[in-house]
Amino acid sequence: MSGRRAITLVARREIRERLRGKAFLVSTALLLALVGASVGLAHMVNVEKTYRVAVTKPVPPGLAAALQRAAKPFDDAKVRVHVVATPAAGRQALDAKKVDALLLLSADRLVFRSDVDAKAAAVADTAVRALRNQLPPAPELTTSALHPATKQSTDAEVLVAYAAAFLLLGALAVYGQWVVAGVVEEKNNRVVELILATTQPRHLLAGKVIGIGLLGLAQLGLVAGLATALLVAGAFEAPASLGGSLALVIPWFALGFALYAVAYAAAGALASRQQNAETAGQPVTYTILAAFFAGYVVLSADAQGLLANVLTVFPPTAPLVLPARSALVGVPLWEHALAVVLVLSSIYALVRFAGRVYGQGLLHTGPRLGARAAWRLARER
């Protein structure tokens, strides 16, 4: 029988086994509810949105009321008008972040600090039209910015970056734990002796990791799908680059999962029969947590620094750091490529190591085996 058939059978069994249990369905429902709730929360936050607009003297009568009316359809946004003496004073206020935009009626211009806020522009344009009793099509105002648009991360990007890393962390910990639990269970109820009599350890390992990984991907896909649907429906405010950031999460989930799940499987195989799955997986869980926090600290401190670059390609941190860093400041193509190559080679090496340790550790019934002892046994078997 081909290895592929064995892997398929094992993966299929894993999927069926998880679907039979309630844990998967419950956690999926919970995640979907979480996404829905975060949309609701975003709506509530949006209600508070107030645009601060500076206007040079003299302010035409009715402008403030017109702005307010125009803002109403935009999630009930408010507009506060700051009156400034001169355009120069207005620019100063804009630079000092006292206002969000500067309306120069004499020049038909709306000035922003660095990035044009399309919503604010639309509000101002509608208000000015109403005031002047003009109808479309020609826009009334030209928008511009004080400074060239910088690659400043928007709030949404930062949110996506950290949420994606956090989601990945959670997913790795949860699905990784399924892998350990599965391995320890097989070892404890001794079914593994029957399986290993017909199946190569690395095929059993691969099938298990792929089966549980596919379920994880399906769950993540459902969540991402719901998030996308809500994006399209306009429930989220999202910059154009957000789609790209989200698109990175899925492949890096697959890579990160494969890397850590194989490590989890090896940890499970090394566990003693009395040990429960949770303690068996601890070394791997701690590694993931360390990788996540190292990435968080380094990215917060200096997302462009040397350390950030190193963590982007270093296999244990890459799955957690790369998507986040990409959303924050962008990652050059060569670093993407290097990270993928390094992680794939690590997975390959780990599968070979874990496959041997697995075969040996699974039949080992004494106390917990150290990785080194298992490797020695695997070599002399």
Place this chain on the structure above:
Amino acid sequence: MLSLSHISKRFGPVQALSDCSFAVPRGRMLGFLGPNGAGKTTAMRSIFGLVQPEVGEVLWDGRQIGLAERLRFGYMPEERGLYPRMPVGEQLAYLAGLHGLDDRAAQSAAARWLERLGLADRAGARVEELSHGNQQRAQLAAALLHEPDLLILDEPFAGLDPVAVEMLAEVLADEVARGAAVLFSSHQLELVENICQDVAIIDHGRIVATGDVTELRRASQRWRIELHLDGAPAQWLPAVPGVELVERRNGDMRLLAGPNVDPEQVLAAAEEAGTVLEFSYGPPSLGERFLELVSR
């Protein structure tokens, strides 16, 4: 034919197997006997590559055993194990699939064996919901699903009730009749004597005897003598040197006579002591032979 050829295996300070050789031809059933810890399980695991001997070879039809050969073997490990929360039928189909059957063949094999072992109505039940006896049956089915060429069963009769023993003996006989080579370990020597053609006895990792059961018994230098005597003193023993008492119960005596003893001498001594109602002699039973071989 399965042949273990001069295999040795050491686990740290323990010499688990030492220069073990024996063979199981197709269409024969071999009982694998030995005290606990003698090396039976290690020898059986070596057939599946779960243990790699340092010296010697395990061969099937004269060839090294690889994955392709192992897929044609059936195995019932020493410690039983199936996935507890998986339905029996689905589980058997899964295991049949791992043995190389396609989905449809795997499902029909599972259904066929569940029917044969009287578990057809429990196909949808989880393994953990089955009684101990039914779990044993499911475990047996797992070894038989794919019509294996070689069947290796570690203590298959342990813990079975007499009805189940009867059923299992029948199933194994059918497998042998189909042409499979069957090897199983057991402590039930009488059973092995009744249903096996061949036997291998292992002690401290060494094969101390192997071959045809009847020949092995006859190869003993000793005689087993059964005697029922009336009117003799309760503690009477024949005054023949080299004769020892094995068992005495309600006037029935079982004796073992050494190589230089003529059973006729024992009969003559018994007739002097009382009325002989029954007297028979022959080669020792497998159990007696076993004790003779492993207690040295």
